[in-house]
Amino acid sequence: MIELIKITKRYGSIIANDEVCLKVDKGELLTLLGPSGCGKTTTLRCITGHCPPDYGEIFIEGKNVTTLPPNKRKVGMVFQNFALFPHMTVFENIYFPLKIRGMNTKEAADRVYETLNLVQLSGYESHYPRQLSGGQQQRVGLARALVYQPKILLLDEPLSNLDAKFREEMRFEIKELQRRLGITAIYVTHDQEEALALSDKIAIMKEGRIHQVGTPEEIFEKPKTIFVATFIGLSNIIEGAVSAIDPVTLDIGSNLKLTLLYRKEIKIGEKLRVLIRPNDVEFLTDEGEEKHNIFEGTIARVTYLGNKMDYLVDLPSRLVIRVQTDLTSRHNPGDKVKVHLPVNKCKILS
Ligand SMILES: Nc1ncnc2c1ncn2[C@@H]1O[C@H](COP(=O)(O)OP(=O)(O)OP(=O)(O)O)[C@@H](O)[C@H]1O
């Protein structure tokens, strides 16, 4: 439905998009996730046609639209800092852009009522924006994009100015609407939780480049780079050099050795970085059968998070491991503990 091929966009010395390649299938919701300034809005503006790329091509439904003006692309967009017209009612806010485009009065009005119904704002036609809550205003913003019945909807941080609880509600409303209408969507956010909850696919972006595209599970379970691993979810990154191959052993300082799953391409002396998620690390009370990856440490910090405990554990050689457990484990700062990093949970990053 949407395909970007090596989209490149510079602003002076800044490369906002650096050979961005992306494919979104029909009916799919892809989130573009990355830190501020990484080029997310620029990517969307290239797709709408508001920002012609310096290089690269854009296809929509198999058709090359790279040089097509925005109004010929049938792409709806909810802008990052959208503003409703304060002196116009909800009805007028949605109706006005249709009139400007020359749609006849009756058809335009019908569409506005239909769209308001879709975003559950029927009855609010004659309210002014200042009489609406933040979430209702967001929905008017959404209605302004949906009123064109776009096949493609681009949403640029549409929930960024809502509080946490309401964001969660709204995000599922948007997802539900997108699925029901069969719209293909790209959703920009820098909130990883939002991305994991909403997406069919996530594209992780940094400094103008896409680092990895995959399902939420793939991105979380098999991050390809250290950036992806640390950007999505909490992570411990352990570095070291390979000192043995069978089993694969990493020297991580102070005589500590980390055992990893066998991989045939690994060579002695090679430097590796390993990811282990805090909720995959365990405290051992009794060693039992475990032989590998047990380290003695001291609890440095304890944080109660309501549904789980979060610990920082000091290991020798200035290694600090973050551990998250359920509420049944209770340790205090200064306690001596044994942490276990299960071999199959230690993932080698490229
Ligand atoms: N019109 C412009 N003129 C000059 N530089 C620009 C322009 N638009 C964007 N940039 C620069 O391009 C880079 C990418 O900007 P973009 O708006 O795409 O980032 P973003 O990922 O959407 O960030 P945010 O999460 O803060 O919205 C930034 O360094 C930004 O300063």
Ligand SMILES: [Mg+2]
């Ligand atoms: Mg932006």
